[in-house]
Amino acid sequence: MGELQDGWDGIAFVAASDRAEEESAVTMRLAHAADDFSVLLSDAAQSISSLRGGIVYLRGLLNDAERLDCVIGEDWSVQPRSDVAGGEEVLAFARQLHETLYAIDDDDRRLAESIRALLPAVRANAGAGDGLTAQYGRELASLITDGGIADKDAARILRELQVAGLTPSQLEHLHTSGTVVSWPASTQRFVEAFLDEAGVDGVLALYEHYKQEDIANGTDNASVLANSILVLSDERVGTGMSDGVVTGAGSYTRLPEEFRELVSTRVGDGPDANGYFNEQQYFRKMNDFAGMLNSADEGYEPGREFGVELGRQSANLAYFFDHATGADSIGWREMVGGSAEDLLSTATRNTDVSYALITGEHADGTPIGDGYDADHTLKTLMRYQWSDDGAGAMTDMVSWIGETAGSDDPGERRLSQTAFTSLVDTTTAASRDRDDNNFMALLEIRGQTLGELNPEFTSALAVTASPYLNDLAGMPRVSSGSEYIDEGIGWGDAVRFATLVSTSDESAAIWAEAIYRQQDANAYAAGVLGDDVGAAATLGVHTENLGRLLDSGLNSEAGFREMRDGQAETRDTAWSNVSDTVKAGLGIAGKPGGFTVLALEAFELGYGSGDPDHPVFDREVFATREVDDGDRSDAMTRFTQMYFMAQGAELPAEAYPEALREYDGETVVGVRTLSEIGEQAAVGQLDLTAESGLLIEEMDDRGVKSRDYDSNVARGSVTRIERGQFFDLADGGIE
Incomplete structure (x- = not known):
């Protein structure tokens, strides 16, 4: 190992910072100039973005190193100080650092030829950025005004939000292993500050701007906003791991209060309603917000609490749709129905959310609480006429139950079996009191x-x-x-279930x-x-x-x-x-x-x-x-x-x-x-x-x-x- 310094003001810090700044400057110049070079191959452009993302991610790790109180050698080796007890977290940090460096080195080799060809042409273009920080997030959000946003500013925000998202390997790790513990804390704070400063209206205005550009240019960039919201809400995505627990984890409460108020306020007079807004403004904003969320790229999922709130809102809107009366309400029904479908499509990306909606409790046994009624929610969703006949979000909500029934993982089998019995209980509940007779409610749905x-x-x-x-x-x-x-499962319940599927x-x-x-x-x-x-x-x-x-x-x-x-x-x-x-x-x-x-x-x-x-x-x-x-x-x-x-x-x-x-x-x-x-x-x-x-x-x-x-x-x-x-x-x- 190379010479180590005792603090972050020595040779190691200077070398690390200089190298990160130099590599970041090169890749940022390339990214800013790429739009001006139509001859650049699409795979090279994607690799440039990947390289730049790796550099920014590296800088985020370096920002976190001081918090861990560790020292980094000039060869990028990492050691805890002698007086630090939590060596496990430092070792995890070292693994993240080295994995990032290997990825950057691989991208460098693949792009060497392109860089040599492009550097002379772009040398005069944009200089290095300041990295992703909370302050930078607020600065970018302030570029969104009531009058809209300039194209160049929208492009700048887009680049940074793309970098702030999870990498393909992180999304794959989230899917296969259930956690991601390598999202830099500085990046997390950047996203949090950006959303807070922009607010719901600012985010929706920017989403509309990107949508129009996507239509005009055949691109698919509008999803970047939904990606940021979902990853910030996800309890499985954090900045580290300690004693087997994700640290710096995402959560519903990390989303700005304005976002949470919109999602968790359920208007109308349904069984799960809890508040009022100006209905016309509310439904219009909810429709835009739900569509934006459902645009998220594949692999991005809501956190369990956020997802449950989306599912509850979906059921409440479905109830409103089915029970709306009066000329004004009828005029909003199409908008309300679209919102319900988009919200449930987003919620059921996460099977933990589907489990909670079906059973009334999270996978760890914690009740949803706050008056949640799984029977009412499921019955309402099943009685709503889905535009796809239930092939999308509704099927996603239950299909995992059968898919994991034979899993080698006892935990997955437990969730599958518990969810299945809850599903049977809900769909087959029968009594002389029609208000409590879910079975008949699913046989008699407005004549169908x-x-x-x-x-x-x-x-x-x-x-x-x-x-x-x-x-x-x-x-x-x-x-x-x-x-x-x-x-x-009782024989009567089994036959009632068989009746419904017949x-x-x-x-x-x-x-x-x-x-x-x-x-x-x-x-x-x-x-x-x-x-x-x-x-x-x-x-x-x-x-x-x-x-x-x-x-x-x-x-x-x-x-x-x-x-x-x-x-x-x-x-x-x-x-x-x-x-x-x-x-x-x-x-x-x-x-x-x-x-x-x-x-x-x-x-x-x-x-x-x-x-x-x-x-x-x-x-x-x-x-x-x-x-x-x-x-x-x-x-x-x-x-x-x-x-x-x-x-x-x-x-x-x-x-x-x-x-x-x-x-x-x-x-x-x-x-x-x-x-x-x-x-x-x-x-x-x-x-x-x-x-x-x-x-x-x-x-x-x-x-x-x-x-x-x-x-x-x-x-x-x-x-x-x-x-x-x-x-x-x-x-x-x-x-």
Whole structure:
């Protein structure tokens, strides 16, 4: 290590400052001149911006070094003073410093040729800046006046805000690791001061300026303002780490009071309203503000508290939209609806926010408080007619639940399972008091059902629930693998949920497809477990429960339509509308700890996926599953399950019934796919009931408890709900 000085007024400080100033001056001159050189390649321009950002970031680190009371050698090595106890924080600082230097060095090498070519031409251009500080932030904000802002000043602010944002690697780290602890404190203070000085009106005026430039020039710069607001609010982004805790973390309270007042004041007379503004001015400003926030670049997310406030505001605006009366209010409805959609789109970028909105508490168990009612918020959002049918923000709010159900991380599984049970509780709450009957509120939405109003969201609910089908069928958590679903899900709630996801053709098809695959997965698991009688019985009972859940949901939905419309034709579950991609993504992988941990390869073999002539499910060729008052032929269902049980038990191809074997001449080379078998069954060349019996007999002879599974499938443990029982179900009489 080179010579170290005792203070920041020695050789090390001078060398560091000089080097940073020199490199910053070069890169700033290049950045200021780049607009005048149309021949500059786009990738070189991006690298210049990256290099300049690295230099400013380095200077921010140097500003922080004094706070840490450490010394830096001329070779950039970092050591704490002998009298400093907190060495861990200094070591973290050193890692940040060296990572920054390596990045700068890499950018320098890539840009060497461009710099040599450009320096003579830009030598006379802008000089070095003063770095990002709170004072500089206020100076830049003061350039925004009531009359607007000059183009050159707007360009100057844009460059600095771009530098102040997170780098692509930081955004990636935030996504994969959950924190960023390398945002310089001076940069954080710069953003905070800029927003405070500019105010909401100044930020919106600048946003409009950038938007118009983007339209004229084909650029995408307006997002820089939303990026700054979101990163400042994010509790996961800070300036350091101490004892495993982010220091200098972002927060909702870091946003200026004027911003917080706008977001957290919910006008109107809805259940979550808390204040009043001049409505016309308020809605116009909120519309502009919400649109600006939703323009943020991919990867930027709101902090958990800020996000919750955005979600609450979205629900309040949705309520206002649905209940507005009078000519004036009607004139604002389109603006209000757009704001609601933009705000929720921003909020649900952060899954921690979605979890909090659904459950009423943050991931660490802290209640949202302040009178928050998760039931009201979710019900209001679901009853609002989204312009995208619920495909965007609403789907984002729930899709992560299914995606993380099988996570290797126990923390993620806990959040997924807790959120799912909360989602079921909210959507299925039923009683004779219609004010407390969320189930009926989602079936009767101004003459439409949930599936008719927001079909994409209803389909998302079906997909989200697919990893939890055994739980809905009443399987104990020790078997289902849902270790955090403590009290289980009641049969009445399960059927009410199934009713809601059966209210559109597409969601009903997805739901049925998921149930059939889970039944096959259970059979496969029973085969894997072989001679375990208890497992075979448990899996068999709950596989039948799944079939009754499907029938009950369709029957209940038909009963509702019969009550509403006076007719209830048999629903045609349009299998052709369900893409192979959706079907392949359903919950067949199981969850850690349960019976249903499956080998995907077996499903690929069985369903013939990967062969374009045999999609995962070819319902038109293989089976037509129509439900009418709970009666349907189960020969295909039973055979399919026995087929997968045999695969789970690793039954050799030679042991399969002859009609199911695949031959090369006289040699058995494998087992035929379900689609191939189905083609013969469809034209009467195979008796699937007989083939099922042969498979059961062969497996039973080998010690696989196929008869125990099959006999328990025949009995189940729940009662199928018929159409005529809809009123009991809707009033909460069936628990």
